Amino acid sequence: MKWRYLEEKVFQGLMIAATLLAALVLLIILGTILFKGAKALSLEMLFRLPKGGYYLGREGGILNAIVGSLQLAGGATLLALTISLPIVFYLNYFTRPRSLWPIITRFSLDVLWGVPSIVYGAFGFLLMTWLDLKASLLLGIITLAFLEIPIMGRAMDEVFKLVPRDLLDASFSLGATRWETAWKVVLRQTLPGIVTAILIAFGRAIGDAASVLLTAGYTDNLTTSLFQPVASLPLAIFFQLGTPYPEVQQRAYAAAIILTLIILAVSFVSRRIARHYSRHLVL
Amino acid sequence: MNLARFRPHISLKNLNVYYGNLRVLKDITLDIPDRQITVILGPSGCGKTTLLKTLNRLLDFVEGVRIEGQVLVDGEDIYAPGIEVTRIRKKMGLLSQRPQVLPMSIYDNVAYGPRIHGLKDKKKLDELVERYLRIAGLWDEVKDRLREPAGRLSLGQQQRLCLARGLAVEPEIILGDEPTSALDPQSSQNVERCLVSLKSQYTVLLVTHILRQARRIADYIVFLYLGEIVEHGPAEQVLNNPLDPRTKAYLSGEIS
Amino acid sequence: MASSWRIKKELLAHKLVSLASTLPAWLIVIMFFGLLLKARPLLLSQSLGHLLFSSQWSPFKGEFGFWPFIMGTIWVTMIALVVAAPLSLLVAIFLSEYAKPKIREMARPMIDLLAGLPSVIYGVWGILIIVPLVGRFLAHLCGVSSSGYSVLAGGLVLAVMILPTITHVILEVFRVIPQAVREASLSLGATRWETVKLVVLREGAPGILAAFVLGVSRALGETMAVLMVVGNVVRVPRSFFDGGYPLPALIANNYGEMMSVPLYDSALMLAAAILFILVIIFNFLARLVLWRIERRRT
Numbered sequence: 001m002k003w004r005y006l007e008e009k010v011f012q013g014l015m016i017a018a019t020l021l022a023a024l025v026l027l028i029i030l031g032t033i034l035f036k037g038a039k040a041l042s043l044e045m046l047f048r049l050p051k052g053g054y055y056l057g058r059e060g061g062i063l064n065a066i067v068g069s070l071q072l073a074g075g076a077t078l079l080a081l082t083i084s085l086p087i088v089f090y091l092n093y094f095t096r097p098r099s100l101w102p103i104i105t106r107f108s109l110d111v112l113w114g115v116p117s118i119v120y121g122a123f124g125f126l127l128m129t130w131l132d133l134k135a136s137l138l139l140g141i142i143t144l145a146f147l148e149i150p151i152m153g154r155a156m157d158e159v160f161k162l163v164p165r166d167l168l169d170a171s172f173s174l175g176a177t178r179w180e181t182a183w184k185v186v187l188r189q190t191l192p193g194i195v196t197a198i199l200i201a202f203g204r205a206i207g208d209a210a211s212v213l214l215t216a217g218y219t220d221n222l223t224t225s226l227f228q229p230v231a232s233l234p235l236a237i238f239f240q241l242g243t244p245y246p247e248v249q250q251r252a253y254a255a256a257i258i259l260t261l262i263i264l265a266v267s268f269v270s271r272r273i274a275r276h277y278s279r280h281l282v283l
Numbered sequence: 284m285n286l287a288r289f290r291p292h293i294s295l296k297n298l299n300v301y302y303g304n305l306r307v308l309k310d311i312t313l314d315i316p317d318r319q320i321t322v323i324l325g326p327s328g329c330g331k332t333t334l335l336k337t338l339n340r341l342l343d344f345v346e347g348v349r350i351e352g353q354v355l356v357d358g359e360d361i362y363a364p365g366i367e368v369t370r371i372r373k374k375m376g377l378l379s380q381r382p383q384v385l386p387m388s389i390y391d392n393v394a395y396g397p398r399i400h401g402l403k404d405k406k407k408l409d410e411l412v413e414r415y416l417r418i419a420g421l422w423d424e425v426k427d428r429l430r431e432p433a434g435r436l437s438l439g440q441q442q443r444l445c446l447a448r449g450l451a452v453e454p455e456i457i458l459g460d461e462p463t464s465a466l467d468p469q470s471s472q473n474v475e476r477c478l479v480s481l482k483s484q485y486t487v488l489l490v491t492h493i494l495r496q497a498r499r500i501a502d503y504i505v506f507l508y509l510g511e512i513v514e515h516g517p518a519e520q521v522l523n524n525p526l527d528p529r530t531k532a533y534l535s536g537e538i539s
Numbered sequence: 540m541a542s543s544w545r546i547k548k549e550l551l552a553h554k555l556v557s558l559a560s561t562l563p564a565w566l567i568v569i570m571f572f573g574l575l576l577k578a579r580p581l582l583l584s585q586s587l588g589h590l591l592f593s594s595q596w597s598p599f600k601g602e603f604g605f606w607p608f609i610m611g612t613i614w615v616t617m618i619a620l621v622v623a624a625p626l627s628l629l630v631a632i633f634l635s636e637y638a639k640p641k642i643r644e645m646a647r648p649m650i651d652l653l654a655g656l657p658s659v660i661y662g663v664w665g666i667l668i669i670v671p672l673v674g675r676f677l678a679h680l681c682g683v684s685s686s687g688y689s690v691l692a693g694g695l696v697l698a699v700m701i702l703p704t705i706t707h708v709i710l711e712v713f714r715v716i717p718q719a720v721r722e723a724s725l726s727l728g729a730t731r732w733e734t735v736k737l738v739v740l741r742e743g744a745p746g747i748l749a750a751f752v753l754g755v756s757r758a759l760g761e762t763m764a765v766l767m768v769v770g771n772v773v774r775v776p777r778s779f780f781d782g783g784y785p786l787p788a789l790i791a792n793n794y795g796e797m798m799s800v801p802l803y804d805s806a807l808m809l810a811a812a813i814l815f816i817l818v819i820i821f822n823f824l825a826r827l828v829l830w831r832i833e834r835r836r837t
Contacts, residue, residue, distance in 0.1 A: 002397075004369075007734035016634035018626045019580070019646075021621055022706075025699055029664045038668065086559035094556050101560060107565035114818050116755075116760020118787040122811035126573045126792065146566065153563070177545060179552035200655075207657025210762035210787065214794050234659040238763065243661065256663050258655065267655055271648060341722050346640050373728030382724040386742040395737070396727040445723070452727050 033260065037188045037253030044255055050220045055243055062255055065236035067222055069259075071137060072232055073206035075145030077152075077198060083145070084153040085194075089182045092160040093168075106157070117210040120147045124215035138226040140216030147211055148201040153202060159193030160186065190234035192273050197272035203263050209234035285475060286382065292317040292456065298352035300333055300342070300504045307333050310509045312474050320388070320478065322501035322518070326492070326538060328511040329489040330531035335458050338488070339375045340368050352455040373400065376449025378474075382441035384433035385448075385467075387430055391446055392433045396452035419447035419477055439470025444537075457481065459489040459510055463496065494534065498522060505528050508538075574812040581805035590809070593737050596773045603806045605813065610775045611690065611783035615765055616758045618694025618779070624751055627813045630702075631709035636735050650710075653703035661679075665696035669767050678780050685780035686770070693769035693783065697761055701754035710754055713739065713745030745832045752825035756790035756818050762787035 048061035091102050119156075126142030133139050163186055172179040189195070209232070217229030218239070233255055240252035291314035294336050300308040307330045315321050325333050326381045336342040338354060354361050361371045368371060373396070382525070385392050393412045401409060412429070416422040433444055442462060449457065459478065463471035478487055479500055491497060497504060497518070504522065505515040506529075514527045525531045574584075581590070581603060593604025634643050674687020675697070716739060724734040741748070770782025771792060790807050797804040 004730055008730050011629075011732050012633075012637065015629045018629035019633045019638075022626065022630050022702060023649070025702075028668060029656070029660070029699075032664055033660065038591050048545050068567050077796065083559060083562060086556040087562065090556035090560035091550075094553055095560075101557075104564050106562045108567055109754065111567055111819055111822055112563055114756040114760075114816060114822050115570075116759060116787060116818065118603065118762040119811045119815050119818075122790060122808060123570045126577055126808070129577075130573075141612075149563065149566075163778075177549040179549045181543070182552075184674060190786060203655050207655075207659070209657070210791055213791055234657055234763065235664065238657045238767075241666070241767070248831075253663065256660055261659055263655055263657065264652065267648070267652055308693075339726055341725060344725075369728045369730055370727050375726065377726035379719055379723065379724070383717070383719040385720065385723060385738055387737075395724070396729075397728065397731050401731055448723075448727065458726075463818065 001070075004157075023045070030260070033253055035258050037250065037255075037257040040247070040250040040254040041229075042254075043045055045251065049222070055219070055240070055248055056245060062231075062233070062236050062251070062258075064220055064222055064231040065233045065255065068137075068216075068219075068231035069206050069233040069262075070146055071223060072140045072212065072230060073202050075137070075141035076148055076205050077202045079141060080148035080152050081198060081202060084156060087149075087153050088160050090155045092156055092163075093178045093182045093186070096147060099274040108148045109153045109157075112146075113154055115150075117147055117208050118214075119212035120144075121211035124211060128215065129262045134227070135215055135217030136227045136231050137216065137223050137230040140230060141226075141230075142213050143203045143209065143215045147208060149207050151204055152197050152201040152242050155197035156194055159197065160191045162193075163189055186218065192276075196270045196274050199266050203266045206266075207234060207263060209238060213238075226245065286505075290317045290516065291315060292357065293488070294353075294355040295360075296353040296355070298337065298339060298354060299350070300330075301349040301351075304347075304348050306416040307510050310336070311517065312513055313505060313512060315486065315488055317486050318482055318484070318500040320482050320489060320500050321503045321505065322497045323488070323499050323505045323507055324501075324533075325492065325507035325535070326490055329507045331507055332460055334507070335460050335488070335490055337375060338456075338458060339372050341372075341377075343368070347353075374454050375450050375456040375458050376446070376452065378442065378445055378449065378453040378459040378462065380461045381465045382438060382445045384436070384441050384444060386432065388430050389433045389436070389444060392448050393451050395448060395510075400452060412447075415447040415451045416444075416480070418450060419443040420473060421447060435468070439466050439473060440511045442466055442470065442474055446474070451483075454485070456486045456488060459487070459491075461491050461493075462489070463491075463493070504534065508533070547589065551774055552693060565760060571815060573813070574815060578805045578809035579679075580814055581809055583801050584802065591813075594775055598800045598803045598806065599770065601802060603802065603809075605786075605810065607773050607775045608784055608786045608789050608810065608811070610789075611769070612759060612785040614690040614776050614783055615693040615697055615785055617771060618691060619697035619701055619758045620751065620755055622698035623705060623754060626698075627705040627709060627754075628704050628747065628749075630664075631706050631713060631734055632739075634706075635713040635729065636739065640740075647710075650703045650707050654707055658700065658761060659767075660765040661696055661700050662697075663806070665692060665764060665768040667697050673780070680812050681780070683778070683780050686782075688770035688774045688782055689780045690739040691779035693765045693785070696764050696768050697758045700764060701757050701763065704748045704757060705754040708750035709747055712743045714823040716742050724740060744830050748823065749829060752821065756821055759818055759821070760787055760814055762791050766791055786814050 045061040045068065047063055049063050050060035050100055051058060087105065090103065091105060096237050119123045120143050123146070127142065128139055129136065144225040167185065167189065168181060171185045211230050213235060216232060218231050219229045220231070220236055223230040237255045239260065240248050243249065288507050293315040295311050295313045298308055298311040299306060316436060323334065325331055333342065337350060338407055339382070342348050342350065350362060352395060354373060356371065385395055390412055397411055413422060415426065418470060421440060424440060434440065436444060463474050466474065475496065478489065500517040504518050506513045506521060508529055514521055514525060514530045521530065522534065558597060568569045585603070590603060590605055591609065592606050594606045595602040596607060634646050667690045669746055670687035673689055673692045674685050677691070678685040720738055720742060720780040721734050729737070765785055766788040769788060770781035771784050773784050776783040790810050793807060799806050
């Protein structure tokens with residue numbers, strides 16, 4: 001009889017232990033990186049380019065990587081948005097949900113969502129040979145956009161599904177076309193959700209290293225053309241850790257802090273937006 | 284009619300329930316008679332469901348709830364410290380607004396309670412399942428498909444399954460939270476009939492806002508309005524000669 | 540006039556969005572056949588069975604046996620799943636069924652944050668904490684010597700990475716289970732744990748399975764974090780403390796040289812194709828299982 005209560009206590013204990021462990025790991029991750037990188041973090045790192053001998057521990061910063069990452073992720077997010085927004089319009093307003101194509105498209109998005117970024121990287125490399133391009137900002141943007149499309153598409157699809165049927169009917173019954181309804185009514189209603197989806201995809205893109213490694217190359221300078229190679233933060237961290245000099249490794253940790261801060265800011269902003277705008281929605 | 288001949292099964296003494304700062308039940312003092320159908324009548328939002336959940340301590344899981352006063356079941360304070368909550372809940376079967384079958388077979392739904400309380404014997408379980416499905420008037424409809432998921436039954440059948448499931452833990456009290464509100468008229472009638480046939484052995488406490496249902500089955504009526512007991516007494520008296528003007532207004536359909 | 544322009548716009552929009560909607564499917568097809576096309580020279584020169592199951596890997600001699608890499612991938616993924624699955628389930632049950640709402644609301648953004656951290660960060664952390672933990676502590680405990688750069692380190696870093704993702708999905712699954720089902724069980728005198736075990740887990744089973752699948756497919760393809768701690772040794776791992784070389788690490792580490800060695804580029808594209816197929820098969824199986832569970836229920 002009392003076994004029932006004992007069992008409950010045992011499992012409750014396990015759960016609390018697991019949760020504490022997870023919280024501890026989060027603290028350790030943020031703690032170690034802060035601790036290791038704080039010493040090397042400086043304004044010089046943020047606002048200067050690597051000078052000659054930077055990777056031997058001499059002067060300079062990682063402005064190239066910061067700017068490059070923003071260029072890559074920003075461009076990719078823009079490209080992915082222009083492709084995935086029509087896709088979700090189609091899925092939700094231009095077709096009947098039980099017909100074949102939307103099922104195929106949704107399934108494809110699911111599959112693509114699970115495709116590892118290194119595979120996108122390999123595919124980007126294929127594109128490079130097919131299109132006779134070099135490793136460049138353009139190729140990096142295209143590859144990252146492929147990575148972002150399923151993330152954005154699925155997130156926006158979920159948002160669009162939540163739009164009340166009555167709201168659509170109200171618009172249709174005023175004589176609006178599907179396009180007008182989607183563009184003028186739905187977009188306004190779902191804007192916070194869309195912005196959140198965009199930010200999530202942006203966060204994934206800016207942190208991704210594997211696909212960029214194969215397609216975007218690396219440079220110590222700022223990139224001014226789509227056809228030049230471009231630096232990125234994750235690779236800056238990776239390469240600096242690979243050097244044998246402790247000073248340079250420390251800069252890798254500092255770069256990790258910068259990347260984490262960017263991700264934190266993105267996730268904070270998207271949370272804020274979601275919370276702020278959800279008050280004005282018709283539900 | 285004389286109230287003194289009822290033996291109270293549940294006694295509420297100065298019960299107050301707060302959600303945060305909001306007082307949803309106000310100073311409820313009430314005796315619920317043994318082996319009768321007591322109907323708590325009142326418009327929606329008057330605290331009926333809260334009152335039921337106070338009785339089987341399901342309110343424990345709602346955040347920010349504070350309960351003052353006493354709830355005695357068979358003379359025992361169910362909010363006393365150290366009380367075994369599962370034993371209290373086992374004493375009361377609950378029928379919710381929408382029938383809530385558990386995600387398992389018809390058989391396992393009925394056997395769920397007895398198994399939890401330690402019954403392992405296959406034969407005894409079989410007997411038990413059959414007995415309670417019969418009492419709920421469901422046996423003939425489901426005897427050939429006991430292994431099917433309970434979700435495949437119609438809503439009316441599901442509600443009777445819930446009744447059988449509740450009875451199988453051998454409670455003394457049946458709590459019904461508008462148990463017919465999701466059902467069609469035919470199924471509602473089936474459930475009502477079951478409840479009436481059960482009152483010889485069980486104390487039935489039913490929450491409803493359907494006046495005619497109260498007329499059909501109630502022995503004893505409690506009229507609850509805005510968290511207060513306005514009036515209570517034997518059914519004929521409250522329904523035919525209400526004393527309080529608010530009860531009169533409710534019965535004539537002016538407030539609902 | 541205005542009206543006909545509106546209709547034209549509608550028709551044009553219809554055409555455009557229909558076209559766009561075919562893109563995901565095309566992307567899969569083109570990616571798959573593109574990778575295979577590039578791998579063709581290698582596939583023509585050696586039998587597929589030999590490529591997959593041979594352990595000989597020396598690109599300069601033209602020997603490309605993928606078995607060590609396939610096993611490396613399986614090792615780290617399995618370790619990650621075995622560690623992360625029970626932990627994330629326990630965390631999710633605690634947060635959804637036991638914790639006070641305040642704690643739950645605090646935990647959600649934390650979990651999302653962890654799920655969103657870049658893999659390089661996990662890799663850095665893995666080098667700083669996990670590798671020494673495995674090399675100096677766990678290896679000693681088991682009486683072996685190890686540098687720490689091992690499949691165990693890779694698996695543990697992966698486990699930490701997929702834990703928040705899995706937990707997040709399971710929490711969503713639990714949230715849509717109606718409170719009334721729990722109350723039905725509790726009102727029969729079940730304890731909270733019995734309710735979780737017999738009702739919540741049962742009702743949530745397909746969703747929990749989906750969460751695990753998601754975790755596994757993330758683990759299968761994770762590159763940088765694993766690459767940084769797994770040792771990158773070309774051999775089939777025999778124990779937790781051996782180094783390994785998962786497929787994604789193979790591609791990332793060698794893309795620089797692949798144009799200079801014959802057939803090397805084919806081999807790396809084949810590695811990507813294998814990874815792609817693994818992920819697709821895995822998703823497909825999971826979907827099949829989910830579909831069957833759903834059908835049996837209703």
